Each structure stands twice: as structure tokens, then as C-alpha cells.
Amino acid sequence: MTSPSEPRAARRSSAASPLTTPPSDAAVPVVDASAVRDMEDVGEVLGNACFGCGPDVPHGLRIRRTGHDGSTAYAEFTVQPEHQGAPGLAHGGILASAMDEILGTSAWLLGGRYVTGRLETDYLAPVPVGSVVHLTARCTGVDGRKAYIEGEARLGGPDGPIAVRAASIFIKVPLEHFTKER
Numbered sequence: 001m002t003s004p005s006e007p008r009a010a011r012r013s014s015a016a017s018p019l020t021t022p023p024s025d026a027a028v029p030v031v032d033a034s035a036v037r038d039m040e041d042v043g044e045v046l047g048n049a050c051f052g053c054g055p056d057v058p059h060g061l062r063i064r065r066t067g068h069d070g071s072t073a074y075a076e077f078t079v080q081p082e083h084q085g086a087p088g089l090a091h092g093g094i095l096a097s098a099m100d101e102i103l104g105t106s107a108w109l110l111g112g113r114y115v116t117g118r119l120e121t122d123y124l125a126p127v128p129v130g131s132v133v134h135l136t137a138r139c140t141g142v143d144g145r146k147a148y149i150e151g152e153a154r155l156g157g158p159d160g161p162i163a164v165r166a167a168s169i170f171i172k173v174p175l176e177h178f179t180k181e182r
């Protein structure tokens with residue numbers, strides 16, 4: 001619920017702009033069973049060097065995936081001193097990275113491989129160093145290669161107040177996107 005005392009962005013019903021709102025004829029997302037199996041060992045599939053979720057990346061976010069329900073993905077991470085921007089507070093780009101990771105996790109559940117095409121963020125409250133940030137994201141529709149995905153970061157628990165909201169388009173790409181020489 002929002003109230004007039006909350007930031008203006010929080011009073012909008014969704015983080016999505018017209019660009020990240022699925023068209024009215026978008027398909028309902030369908031979760032892919034093999035993607036769910038891969039998710040259980042995502043490090044083995046992707047390698048463990050990911051800035052978002054690599055468990056041993058020294059200055060990474062070390063996001064821990066905690067489960068999913070349909071295309072809704074859940075994860076959490078703890079804001080470290082090396083993630084700060086203003087003294088004692090998480091850098092906005094770090095929080096956008098965390099949103100990218102959870103939105104990408106929801107896209108992963110659809111099967112195939114998706115990359116971020118567009119990422120929109122609303123910052124509603126500062127996030128102190130030391131906070132455990134609870135991340136959630138869900139697919140709101142699929143249109144051809146485009147998956148529309150929204151999510152939020154909450155403080156103080158999975159049902160706590162929203163600190164960041166994001167809306168995005170992820171684009172399905174072939175495996176060669178990652179393997180071709182550049």
C-alpha cells in the first residue's frame with residue numbers, strides 16, 4: 001500500500017514505463033522445467049565468476065538465490081562496505097546490478113538464454129551498508145524474444161518496505177551471443 005507521505009515513485013502502481021509494459025496480447029510466461037533444474041546448480045552452468053551471484057567473487061554482490069514460484073524468483077544479499085556510494089549507503093549502481101541479477105533469474109526460469117535489453121529503476125529509500133536486501137522478480141508477459149520482467153528490493157524482510165523497484169525487457173539470444181569472438 002502507498003500513502004501521500006511516500007515518495008511519488010512509490011505511489012505509481014508499477015515500476016514499468018510504457019516501454020517496459022508488455023503489449024496487451026503478450027503471452028503468459030511459462031516456466032521451463034530444465035531451466036529450473038539448471039537453476040539448482042547455476043554456478044556450474046554459468047561459471048562462478050558472476051559479479052552478481054558468484055559466491056567467491058571478492059567485491060561481488062554474492063547474491064544467494066532462495067527459491068522460486070512459477071516465474072517469480074527470490075534471492076537476497078548483504079550490502080558490504082565495498083558496495084557503498086555515499087558514506088554508509090549502498091551505491092545506486094550496485095542496487096541496479098542486484099536488480100539486474102534477480103530480473104535475469106526470473107528470465108532464466110523461462111528457458112533459453114536472455115540478456116538485459118532495458119533496465120528501469122526507481123529508488124525509493126536509501127539502503128544502509130550491512131542491510132540484508134530481499135530481492136523478488138516476476139515475468140509479466142512474453143512477446144516473441146522479449147520477456148517483460150519487474151521486481152523489487154525490500155529491507156527488513158521479504159515483506160518489508162520497498163527500497164528499489166525495477167522494470168525491464170530481457171531479450172532471448174542464441175548461445176553464440178556468449179561464445180562468439182569479439
Ligand SMILES: CCCCCCCC(=O)SCCNC(=O)CCNC(=O)[C@H](O)C(C)(C)COP(=O)(O)OP(=O)(O)OC[C@H]1O[C@@H](n2cnc3c(N)ncnc32)[C@H](O)[C@@H]1OP(=O)(O)O
Pocket residue numbers: 019042052100101102103104105108114115116117118144145146169171173
Ligand atoms: C541467472 C543469470 C542472471 C544474469 C543477470 C545479468 C544479465 C545481464 O546483465 S546481460 C548483460 C547486459 N546486456 C547485454 O550485454 C546486452 C547487449 N545488447 C545486445 O547484445 C543486443 O542489443 C540485444 C541482444 C539485446 C538485441 O539485439 P538483437 O538480437 O539484434 O535483437 P533486436 O532485433 O535489436 O531486438 C529484438 C527485439 O527486442 C527489442 N529490443 C531490443 N533492445 C531493446 C531495448 N533496449 N528496449 C526495448 N526493446 C528492445 C527490439 O525492439 C526487438 O523487438 P521486436 O522483436 O518487437 O522487433
